[in-house]
Amino acid sequence: MRLIAPQLVKPYLKHGAKNDANDAAAICEAVSRPSMRFVPQKTVDQQDMQCIHRVRSRLIGCRTQLSNQIRGLLSEYGITIPKHLSQVRKALPQLTDETEERLRVKSVFRTLYEELCSLEDRIADMEARVKQAFHNDALCQGIGEVEGIGPVTATAVVAAISNGSTFDNGRQLAAWLGLVPRQHSSGEKQKLLGITKRGDPYLRTLLIHGARSVVFRCGSKTDARSQWISDKTKKLGVMKACVAVPNKNARIVWALLARNEPYRRAAA
Secondary structure, three states: EEEOOOOHHHHOOOOOOOOHHHHHHHHHHHOOOOOOEEEEOOHHHHHHHHHHHHHHHHHHHHHHHHHHHHHHHOOOOOOOOOOOHHHHHHHHHHHOOOOOOOOOOHHHHHHHHHHHHHHHHHHHHHHHHHOOOOOOHHHHHHOOOOOOOOHHHHHHHHHHHOOOOOOOOOHHHHHOOOOOOOEEEEEEEEOOOEOOOOOOHHHHOOOHHHHHHHHHHHHHHOOOHHHHHHHHHHOOOHHHHHHHHHHHHHHHHHHHHHOOOOOOOOOO
């Protein structure tokens, strides 16, 4: 049995009418293409790891939503809190104190504060599970040696692509993650646009956020990799450098997984 992503079958759907017969014909046409890519079946360990990431991602979204609601409700009373979550966490106990006179519904905000603390405890539990999975998997530990990739990103990569056997090279992995530019070219006229943003948005986000820390700290380093990042930053700007680094990291990750080699840091 082989699995095909639905968006790869859609172009082969004829007559514009979706029904079982047309769907079956489109699948048969798609599977016969020599360049067709198939979805690899995940192991139980991959499913477990991906389950942890999905729950963690949902809890973080709920925490962000709750924090924004608290700030919005407080603004109705003329109380402004900075955007950062730590500011909300710090301000709420003070605002719900008995001596505070600006709020009459302190019990409501105490309930919201308890809900926020509960979410943070559950997120901390999920992150502890991620770290445990990271320490129990040799592939994750090997990927974690790459600058800009930590336990969360490493476990997410292994949960998504396992040993990288689905891709022929690192360039295909970077393209699957949507970290390559879109093209609008014709003949000898080539036009490159923004990145395609295809593939797993969660994994792409983790790689880009991890790359930001590398880009912001490369100025004080003298190794070849940091010099390459500094040159990209000066030539393209910080934002484009923060996309170029995860593109390079994706290729490195594929090489580490496909060839089962240890990561060799750039020489100074």
